[in-house]
Amino acid sequence: MENVRMETKEVTVFYGQKAGVSSVSLPMYDKKITALIGPSGCGKTTYLRALNRMHDLNPIVRIEGEVLLDGENIYAADKDPVVIRRRVGMVFQRPTPFPTMSIFNNVVAGLKLVGVNNRDKLMEVAERSLKQAALWDEVKDRLSEPAVGLSGGQQQRISIARALAVEPEVLLMDEPTSALDPISTQAIEDLLATLKEEVTIVIVTHNMQQAARVSDYTAFFLNGDMIEYGPTDKIFTNPTDERTEAYITGRFG
Amino acid sequence: MLERMHGRLGDVLFTWFLVILGGAVLLIAALMAWELWSGGALAFHHFGFGGFIASSSWDAVKGQFGAWPFLLGTVITSALALTISFVPSLAAAIAIAEYTPPWLGEIIAYLVDLLAALPSVVYGLLGIFVLIPMLRNYIEQPFFTWAITKAPWLLTVLGPPTGIGMMSAVLVLSLMIIPYSSSLARDAIKLVPRSQREAMYALGATRWEVVRLVVLPYARGGIFAGVILALARAIGETMAVTMMIGNGHQLPFSVFGPAATMASVIANEFTEATGDLQMSSLLAIGFLLFLLSLLVNFIADYILRRMTAGEGRK
Secondary structure (H helix, E strand, O other), rough: OOOEEEEEEEEEEEEOOEEEEEEEEEEEOOEEEEEEOOOOOOOOOHHHHOOOHHHHOOOOOHHHEEEEOOOOOOOOOOOOOOHHHHHHHOOOOOOOOOOOOEEEHHHHHHHHHHOOOOHHHHHHHHHHHHHHHHHHHHHHOOOOOOOHHOHHHHHHHHHHHHHHHOOOEEEEEEEOOOOOOOOHHHHHHHHHHHOOOOOOOEOOOOHHHHHHHHHOOEEEEEEEEEEEEEEHHHHHOOOOOHHHHHHHHOOOO | OOHHHHHHEEEEEEHHHHHHHHHHEEEEHHHHHHHHHOOOOOOHHHHHHHHHHHHOOOOOOOOOOOOOOHHHHHHHHHEEEEEEHHHHHHHHHHHHHHHHHHHHHHHHHHHHHHHHHHHHHHHHHHHHHHHHHHHHHHHHHHHHHHHHHHOOOHHHHHHOOOOOOOHHHHHHHHHHHHHHHHHHHHHHOOOOHHHHHHHOOOOOOHHHHHHHHHHHHOOOOHHHHHHHHHHHHHOOOHHHHHHEEEOOOOOOOOOOOOOHHHHHHHHHHHHHHHHHHHHHHHHHHHHHHHHHHHHHHHHHHHHHHOOHHHOOOO
């Protein structure tokens, strides 16, 4: 039995007067990976950032429609975006280690925000998240070194560990491997398979093979519209819309 | 072919032009140091280098000159002014860069920068006609009268409550150096990448947490550079301080009472210096001021390098 963890109902994101994403309705199933694919500028990142109220930081953006997390609209007046972002974590396209913090402090940064200061507790969470992010063995002996000394792939896994440390219910990933080499990409894709046992994942990718390899469901975006949604197998083997077929067979994009 | 030769010649000429200009700057700095040194040589010779620095008597009649009170005055006023101005200037920078709507931020930034454009003699006049009477009537005298009955031991620390003296000079100095630290801090804060802020927001941070945990640490190099610029400005500030500090070189200094700085004693006395020894002593103080500024810059450079060491490897 599959539960819907998150859902959008006719979500439209306006940049000023222009709609970046128009009327998108999508379910995101619990402990599954939903991939958002489509050519550059199709609105998939814009849509993703609507799911944890990241657009709140930009005053010219306006959002219509509903984004439901466990059945409750996260844009409701009584919802605090700070709490929402704690429940819906995010990993960005480029690694974003905090340069003045050690590896350890990077990973537990979100925990310290909620007032966890017990050293043992922090250590326990850091170890768990770093193991989840498949980075523990590489960094366990140098947790107090600056995180910017790590390689790009390791930095991205630090970003993932940091997002996981606060135990989000949903994890949003915005092209998490686009800045990485094939080996680091492989490491992160392997990671997704184990992560989905615990969290619901929504991943934006412009790499179709990646979407086919890792996701359970796929939504295809084009020019701000969601064209087609379905189980990944079906989207990639037997798409209904001819535009989806054209994209996945590489005729544009 | 001819054109390429021409281009190469231009390159060589331009390189030499830059080398000469750059060299000239160094040469001028060296010349200044040399002039101050040779001008002050008589005093250094007469009292000994260490003796001149350590001596606190400054008496034209007896021909006794020492730099200690002025060195102390410069260090105390600068350090106090820096301490007082640090929080307001950082607060202004944070407010402008992070909190106010852009149009309001620009207005405030413009006004803060304007503080740096005012000639320091204007600050001196404001000090004499506005700040000094206010301090004297509303702060210094009431406090002094209170201390007479309640805490007589404080009186020597407080000094004469005339308004003219250390406290007034420090307050005006604090105001004067705010734009230097504030504008550099503001630029540094604005340069913090959006990705850094978003990464912290995405962890469930509030705006203040983002500022405190991400923005300020990331911008600390620029903030520190601003502090150093302000300190250098405070050390060298002459006119406003000379007009307000009361020019007393009697140690120990007191909170309200008159004091003097290296810059203020030079400005005050060089026109009426009697005898070669006094003139030479003033130049020697100029040389020490030069050294002090150099020292501050070296220390700042060292700290700045260490501070940004971790970020260089990105």
